[in-house]
Amino acid sequence: MWGQAMQYHLDGYNSGDPAVAKAIALHDPAQMPAQVDVLIVGCGPAGLTLAAQMAQFSDISVVIADQKDGPLQVGQADGISCRSIEMFNTFGFAEDVLREGYWVNETSFWKPDAARPENITRTQKIEDVEPGLSEFPHVILNQARVHDFYLRCMANSARRLQPHYERALEALEVGQGAHPVTARFNGPYGPETVQARYVVGCDGARSAVRRQIGRTLKGEAANKAWGVMDVLAVTDFPDVRLKSVIQSAQQGSVLIIPREGGYMVRMYIELEKLGAGERAAGRNITIEQLIAAAGRILHPYVLDVKDVAWWSVYDIGQRLCDRFEDDSGHIFIAGDACHTHSPKAGQGMNVSMGDTFNLGWKLASVLRGQSDASLLRTYSDERQQVAQDLIDFDREFARIFSAPPQAGNAAQASALQEAFVKAGRFTAGMGVQYRPSAICGDGAHQGLAAGLPVGQRFHSAPVVRLGDARPMELGHVIKADGRWRIFAFAGAADTGAADGALYRFCTWMQDKAASAWLGGADVGGVDAVVDLRAVMQQGHRDLDLMQMPAVLRPAKGVFGLIDYEKVFCVNPARDIFEMRGINRTEGCVVIVRPDQYVADVLPLGDTSAVAAFFNGVLLSQT
Numbered sequence: 001m002w003g004q005a006m007q008y009h010l011d012g013y014n015s016g017d018p019a020v021a022k023a024i025a026l027h028d029p030a031q032m033p034a035q036v037d038v039l040i041v042g043c044g045p046a047g048l049t050l051a052a053q054m055a056q057f058s059d060i061s062v063v064i065a066d067q068k069d070g071p072l073q074v075g076q077a078d079g080i081s082c083r084s085i086e087m088f089n090t091f092g093f094a095e096d097v098l099r100e101g102y103w104v105n106e107t108s109f110w111k112p113d114a115a116r117p118e119n120i121t122r123t124q125k126i127e128d129v130e131p132g133l134s135e136f137p138h139v140i141l142n143q144a145r146v147h148d149f150y151l152r153c154m155a156n157s158a159r160r161l162q163p164h165y166e167r168a169l170e171a172l173e174v175g176q177g178a179h180p181v182t183a184r185f186n187g188p189y190g191p192e193t194v195q196a197r198y199v200v201g202c203d204g205a206r207s208a209v210r211r212q213i214g215r216t217l218k219g220e221a222a223n224k225a226w227g228v229m230d231v232l233a234v235t236d237f238p239d240v241r242l243k244s245v246i247q248s249a250q251q252g253s254v255l256i257i258p259r260e261g262g263y264m265v266r267m268y269i270e271l272e273k274l275g276a277g278e279r280a281a282g283r284n285i286t287i288e289q290l291i292a293a294a295g296r297i298l299h300p301y302v303l304d305v306k307d308v309a310w311w312s313v314y315d316i317g318q319r320l321c322d323r324f325e326d327d328s329g330h331i332f333i334a335g336d337a338c339h340t341h342s343p344k345a346g347q348g349m350n351v352s353m354g355d356t357f358n359l360g361w362k363l364a365s366v367l368r369g370q371s372d373a374s375l376l377r378t379y380s381d382e383r384q385q386v387a388q389d390l391i392d393f394d395r396e397f398a399r400i401f402s403a404p405p406q407a408g409n410a411a412q413a414s415a416l417q418e419a420f421v422k423a424g425r426f427t428a429g430m431g432v433q434y435r436p437s438a439i440c441g442d443g444a445h446q447g448l449a450a451g452l453p454v455g456q457r458f459h460s461a462p463v464v465r466l467g468d469a470r471p472m473e474l475g476h477v478i479k480a481d482g483r484w485r486i487f488a489f490a491g492a493a494d495t496g497a498a499d500g501a502l503y504r505f506c507t508w509m510q511d512k513a514a515s516a517w518l519g520g521a522d523v524g525g526v527d528a529v530v531d532l533r534a535v536m537q538q539g540h541r542d543l544d545l546m547q548m549p550a551v552l553r554p555a556k557g558v559f560g561l562i563d564y565e566k567v568f569c570v571n572p573a574r575d576i577f578e579m580r581g582i583n584r585t586e587g588c589v590v591i592v593r594p595d596q597y598v599a600d601v602l603p604l605g606d607t608s609a610v611a612a613f614f615n616g617v618l619l620s621q622t
Contacts, residue, residue, distance in 0.1 A: 023158060027160045029163065032185065032187075036195075039194055045150075045335065045353050046336075057482065066165055066167065068165055069166050076228075078142060079138070079140060079350070081347070085097060093152070097145075100260055106125050107128050108239040140257055170185060199330065199332070200334060207338075215322075226315070230264055231267065231305045232265075232309070237298055237301040252271070320384070322384070338355075358382060360480075362378065365482060378437055382434050432456065435455065440455050441454050441601070443601070449601045452601060454601055456597065463570065464539075464570070466540050466548075483528070486533070488532065489582050532552070537569075537577060
């Protein structure tokens with residue numbers, strides 16, 4: 001339902017699981033290699049996202065190390081935003097997450113009963129995600145399962161990538177040469193040294209990589225303690241299987257997040273305010289105290305906890321590094337290593353994965369000679385601003401959440417509900433807006449596709465594939481393969497014939513001058529760098545694929561087989577031109593980055609603007 005069947009059998013019949021690449025090298029987790037292209041420190045969500053991304057490129061050597069003794073068994077993070085599911089789809093495991101996870105459909109709000117303030121009463125239910133924001137829902141799933149899916153991607157790659165566990169980073173040194181960074185580890189086999197072209201620290205809030213490059217987390221220390229517990233309980237609270245925000249009159253607040261499986265529930269429980277310099281760990285809070293506090297907040301409902309799967313007490317301040325890289329441009333940090341915040345907004349894991357999804361394709365493009373190393377500077381520029389926006393949001397969100405209800409103050413009572421509604425786009429992961437840069441246009445022609453804002457993620461919509469009449473989501477053709485996408489939206493009367501704007505654009509794309517970055521036989525094959533697709537306004541039964549421009553039905557592989565999957569038509573029930581505000585008369589070109597963000601919207605006839613954009617990003621491949 002959600003994905004797109006992959007293409008295979010290109011160079012001959014291929015039996016077995018098509019998701020498992022033909023092995024070119026067997027990874028030995030017992031022996032760290034002496035030299036690699038990319039060294040990743042940390043097997044959290046940021047590190048595994050990057051490892052899974054880099055594993056897609058068989059010509060790039062990667063090693064990922066962690067000081068833990070094995071894979072995560074019980075994860076702290078559980079909320080997966082709509083945007084993260086879109087990202088998972090590029091790796092091929094969105095359907096696994098959707099099958100196992102709890103779908104957050106509605107959020108209910110509870111406050112003190114005006115007649116009996118010692119009791120709570122429901123005030124409202126709202127949709128958790130605004131309609132049409134994404135084809136995917138907000139999902140709850142144990143972080144460890146997300147790790148499992150990433151580990152599977154890595155193990156299925158051509159290099160059969162696996163983590164090196166029990167390796168503690170001791171030192172990083174930057175020198176000269178092709179592999180300028182030297183990393184020294186201490187592990188079960190004694191000291192080990194790895195030389196790398198690039199190092200990425202994904203090793204959490206106490207990051208050793210961050211310390212080695214002299215960056216510091218700056219910001220406010222937490223002054224509020226929260227408890228969290230995953231429990232199996234019997235209760236008469238009616239909304240226990242809904243995401244619920246509960247504010248009591250005197251006992252504090254609790255956020256209920258139902259867990260996958262139908263029975264478990266997570267509770268974030270507000271505890272007493274911390275003193276100056278005090279940490280939650282110093283309170284010696286017990287699980288019995290957390291259960292009792294939750295029970296008091298839920299009054300008059302009864303909470304009978306039968307089993308505790310996991311619990312913790314935390315205090316996390318909003319802190320941020322000013323840069324996410326070292327001065328040499330060869331060492332980067334991501335995730336909690338460069339930004340921390342409270343988990344109530346459910347953004348920690350999601351933003352961390354977004355960090356390395358942003359960085360991964362840029363590293364690949366530089367390492368494969370497709371882009372200049374200056375491209376890597378855009379990582380810190382883009383993601384530091386995203387982290388700052390998250391911290392600003394988190395600070396305000398936490399303030400409203402913890403504000404005690406005031407009897408008779410209707411405006412104050414509704415503030416939390418309004419905050420949730422307003423923050424819906426942000427918590428769904430759709431609040432990212434990249435600023436104009438070499439890889440993000442200024443939106444001068446935004447009016448040609450008003451519903452696909454430049455700098456925001458490409459908002460998918462239903463289409464019908466011309467070659468096989470398959471209904472699908474257009475955005476699902478984007479995979480975690482490092483390629484740029486050009487979606488050429490044809491004008492109303494354009495059928496791809498020789499007298500039309502689409503034909504002229506495709507002819508230009510096929511020209512030798514453009515093929516330097518389009519890709520050809522000498523640079524990894526057609527579509528190796530930029531993948532061109534066309535979207536027509538006619539129905540799929542009204543067009544002939546074999547009459548389309550040749551670049552939209554290219555010959556590929558050793559047999560010169562035709563690719564039949566590059567042209568799409570409108571879905572009559574949900575017209576993508578109408579849904580995304582695409583100019584029907586003129587059509588347009590939408591350039592999409594490898595991380596699914598819209599890089600620019602340009603006129604279909606302005607080939608010089610398209611060339612100027614890519615010439616500013618990609619090196620000549622001839």
